[in-house]
Amino acid sequence: MPIKSPFFARTSALCNSMNWKEWAGYYAVSSYGTLHDPEYFAFRYSAGLLDITPLFKYRVKGPDAAAFLSRIMVKNIHKLGVGRVSYCCWCTDAGKVIDDGTVMRRAENEFFVTSADPGYSWFSRFLRGYDVVLEEISEEVAGLALQGPTSRDILKQICDADLNNLKFFSTVKARADGFEIYVSRTGYTGDLGYEIWVENEHAITLWDAIMSAGKNYDIRPAGLDALDVTRVEAGLILKDVDYFNALYALIDDRMSSPYELSLGWTVNLDRDPFNGQASLKAEKENGSKWAIVGLDIDWPQLESLYAKHGLPPEIGSHAWRSSVPVYISADKKYQTGYATSGTWSPILKKNIALATVEKKYENIGNELRIEMTVEHKRYTVPAIISKPQFFNPERKTSNPNSQSDE
Amino acid sequence: MSEKYDIVVIGGGHNGLITATTLARKNKRVLVLEKRSILGGIAAGEEFYPGYRSVGLLHDTSQVRSKIIKELDLEKFGLQFKNSRPTYSLLSKNGECVHLDPNIAKAANEIAKFSQHDADSYREYHEFIGKISDFICGLMDNAPPDLMELGGKQIWELAKKGISLKKLGKKTMMELLKVAPMSVADFLNEKFETDFIKAGIAAPSIYGSxxxxxxxxxxxNLLVWECAANQSIVGGPQALIAAVENAARDAGVDIQTGAEVERILLDRDRKVIGVKLLDGEEITTEVVATSCTPTTTFFNLLEPNQIDYSLEHGIQHYRSRGTTAKVNLAVNKERYFNGEFAEFVRTGNSFDEMERAFDSVKYREFSNEPILDIHIPTIGDPSLAPTGHHVISILVHFAPHYFDEGWSETTKNSLYDHVIKTLEQYCSEISSTLVGFELQSPVDLEERYGLTNGHIFHGEHAVDQLITRPIPSCSRYKTPIQGLYLCGSGSHPGGGITGMPGYLGAKMVLENI
Known part of the structure; x- marks a missing residue:
């Protein structure tokens, strides 16, 4: 049976829909209301508050902390400045992705790492030879994501962090009313937003402080259904949906390299050895088979398919996550890949998807065909390849007093 | 980087020296780096008490492979050897003693004094050993087949092994397939009736396994020992080392003692580019062959991030639990065991007692009544001790490296007392003739010889660790690190003084460079 997060007293009181799901062993709200749309719009137009406690959390401390993480991660963690955050993944010897997460450098020799799957067993295998202490702190630390255009103004009121100058993918220790928090400018919505980490005992106080400060900024507790729409809009991949943990994959075909997940930009190849380096070097040289792309699915054609059956377009407001074939032509003679998740984007007014396709078809603007089932019949409709980040507002990275950063 | 060598061999024990010599004789420029001030590794003799010298850790040279002696012309370099194993004397607690002469008929006659049945069985047993000997020695004297890349050559190698198995004849082949997986107690119980003879014959099968x-x-393990033990080097391990050193120098091998390697240097593609000594000196080479234990090689000589996880995991789980202690005794008189003159002596008495001696190490204790593998090297080489005095070299089974009480002077003295008490059962006046002694616990062996967890064979002789020794990805001397080869007892065919890992490791280097 799932367990309760330290915020459960508040989240359960607010969850009128009784719509819960299990996330990494915790009860997690899918949507607080019967419909998730208001929560989605909070993320995009005001602020949504999401309990992210179920993420796995690790503290890595000691003189060799950077070297230890650099051995595990595809990114050179030595180069991560104090107070900076890195999004990265970690691989097997064969260069296949195990999981992705964030690495935050809280001090010269102290890092905070989040992951989607339990990571201790993997990370701990590499402790030999490093002067470092690895601690799993998943159950000691609670987390909230405060995401949306008004998130900065809300957060400013409850802590002393210099948020006007906190850059995208930076983290800082801050003082709230009587307790300490870590704020990082990170999130899974592709919008302006923060993640806030707090010791369990202060979790409820933090929740109350944020909700109360957010009253005038249209804050709304938000669930995973709304998050799922935003993350597809932002082109952020999800483990077990868009790719599989290589350690759990039953067959090799279910394993992906960072390049195949279009995460090549996170890989620092030319440096001291790290897990998967040799395989990734070879792949870089010889080319990858797959790429993850965005698909912009043609609306008029979709509408006309429904019209053919005398129906209005039936597109749910939830993001979907199932494997849908992608072809190079309407005759379905050649399947080049598959879409793994998609959604109707309310803010873009587009029907979008994330898809894995053969590398040779990855070019932006290419037209492919995605399968569409209408009234029990399978058709295809055109889908134009685009950047996975369909929605990428300037506010995500900008600061009030300066030009956009990164 | 000062000098450049074709191959740098780490470790100047018998395997390291054999690797170096084999390579140098093929016109390679070879350097041997030995950490200690003397060559020989576990076969290095040392003074353990003023005026008394040991023969090193292991004292049995019966398994040295004749193929190596021949190919390296070791006789030319002073090696003398006999084409038969020494006589092993088996002791019982009831004062009995049987001498297993290398001549089977003679040994059987000895056994007949105790049991005609056992004498007949011993003949049959050695008939069987004689039939399988070529096959077993063939496995020992060749690199394990390459199963990873089954090309024509590899299939031919496998086929040859299959054919040699088939050549045994149906009866022998089926007998071998039947008995090899058996416990040695079950196997010998089928054949013999006298407890101490069974125990004595079985003894080598449980050393270091x-x-x-x-x-x-x-x-x-017993069959491998029986088939392979068919030599003896005159002068013991030191004579072997002396001859191989001569051969090495003659072939142009450079040898540095007191040269401890701190790191094997790799480039960013994890190819060997040299070695760095503890004193900071760097030596350029593209090939390193190491006769250190696999654990030392991968965990101490490389940076932690230089090996893949699969390799790390494999080596971490390579079992190398030391269970042997070493005692050297200095005595002022010739010693008899159960009243008989003997040079190589085995105690054990019965399977029950042997099993109990082993049981203790599972619970991280040493055996209160250990089984002893005894050799009196002064019989062959009186110069090891003052005139009329003797050295007794004893391998003590079993004493664990992982010892609950911890190894200290107190616990070592306690083990020593148990060894002497055990020995007194066969040689009652031993205490009164003792001049001095040395006891090395598995921790001491690790410290002195760099043996991981004090294991005398660089890793247990368990069947899985013999088939793909030490681990599958390194089982043909080559490792996943380009330019790094294994040539020590952690590789096929394993520990003991055979020279084969060193020789076959060198062959693999030659095949690949």
Missing amino acids: YTGPWSSYTTL
Whole structure:
């Protein structure tokens, strides 16, 4: 049976829909209301508050902390400045992705790492030879994501962090009313937003402080259904949906390299050895088979398919996550890949998807065909390849007093 | 980087020196780096008490492979050897002693004094050994087949092995397939009736294998020993080292003692580019062959991030639990065992007692009544001790490296007392003739010889660790690190003084460079 997060007293009181799901062993709200749309719009137009406690959390401390993480991660963690955050993944010897997460450098020799799957067993295998202490702190630390255009103004009121100058993918220790928090400018919505980490005992106080400060900024507790729409809009991949943990994959075909997940930009190849380096070097040289792309699915054609059956377009407001074939032509003679998740984007007014396709078809603007089932019949409709980040507002990275950063 | 060598060999024990010599004789420029101030590794003789010298850790040279002696012309470099194993004397607690002469008929006649049945069985047993000997020695004297890349050549190698198995004839082949996985106790109980003779014959099968006589697959170890033990080097391990050193120098091998390697240097593609010594000196080479233990090689000589996880995991789980202690005694008189003159002596008395001796190490204790593998090297080489005095070299089974009480002077003295008490059962006046002694616990062996966890064979002789020794990805001397080769007892065919890992490691280097 799932367990309760330290915020459960508040989240359960607010969850009128009784719509819960299990996330990494915790009860997690899918949507607080019967419909998730208001929560989605909070993320995009005001602020949504999401309990992210179920993420796995690790503290890595000691003189060799950077070297230890650099051995595990595809990114050179030595180069991560104090107070900076890195999004990265970690691989097997064969260069296949195990999981992705964030690495935050809280001090010269102290890092905070989040992951989607339990990571201790993997990370701990590499402790030999490093002067470092690895601690799993998943159950000691609670987390909230405060995401949306008004998130900065809300957060400013409850802590002393210099948020006007906190850059995208930076983290800082801050003082709230009587307790300490870590704020990082990170999130899974592709919008302006923060993640806030707090010791369990202060979790409820933090929740109350944020909700109360957010009253005038249209804050709304938000669930995973709304998050799922935003993350597809932002082109952020999800483990077990868009790719599989290589350690759990039953067959090799279910394993992906960072390049195949279009995460090549996170890989620092030319440096001291790290897990998967040799395989990734070879792949870089010889080319990858797959790429993850965005698909912009043609609306008029979709509408006309429904019209053919005398129906209005039936597109749910939830993001979907199932494997849908992608072809190079309407005759379905050649399947080049598959879409793994998609959604109707309310803010873009587009029907979008994330898809894995053969590398040779990855070019932006290419037209492919995605399968569409209408009234029990399978058709295809055109889908134009685009950047996975369909929605990428300037506010995500900008600061009030300066030009956009990164 | 000062000098450049074709190959740098780490470790100047018998395997390291054999690797170096084999390579240098093929016109390679070879350097041997030995950490200690003397060559020989576990076969290095040392003064352990003023005026008394040991023969090193292991004292049995019966398994040295004649193929190597021939190919390296070791006789030309002073090696003298006999084409037969020494006589091993088996002791019982009831004062009995049987001498297993290398001549089977003679040994059987000895056994007949105790049991005609056992004498007949011994003849039959050695008939069987004689039939399988070529096959077993063939496995020992060749690199394990390459199963990873089954090309024409590899299939031919496999086929040859299959054919040689088939050549045994149906009866022998089926007998071998039947008995090899058996426990040595079950196997010998089928043949013999006298307890101390069974125990004495079985003894070599449980040395360094983390098994007792009732453990399965111990028969395989016994058969390998019986087939391979068919030499003896005059002058023991030191004579072998002296001859190989001469051969090495003659072939142009450079040898540095007191040269401890701190790191094997790799480039960013994890190819060997040299070695760095503790004193900071760097030596350029593209090939390193190491006769250190696999654990030392991968965990101490490389940076932690230089090996893949699969390799790390494999080496981490390579079992190398030391269970042997070493005692050297200095005595002022010739010693008899159960009243008989003997040079190589085995105690054990019965399977039950052997099994109990092994049991203790499972619970991280040493055996209160250990089984002893005894050799009196002064019989062959009186110069090791003052005139009329003797050295007794004893391998003590079993004493664990992982010892609950911890190894200290107190616990070592306690083990020593138990060894002497055990020995007194066979040689009652031993205490009164003692001049001095040295006891090395597995921790001491690790410290002195760099043996991981003090294991005398660089890793247990368990069947899985013999088939793909030490681990599958390194089982043909080549490692996943380009330019790094293994040539020590952690590789096929394993520990003991055979020279084969060093020789076959060198062959693999030659095949690949």
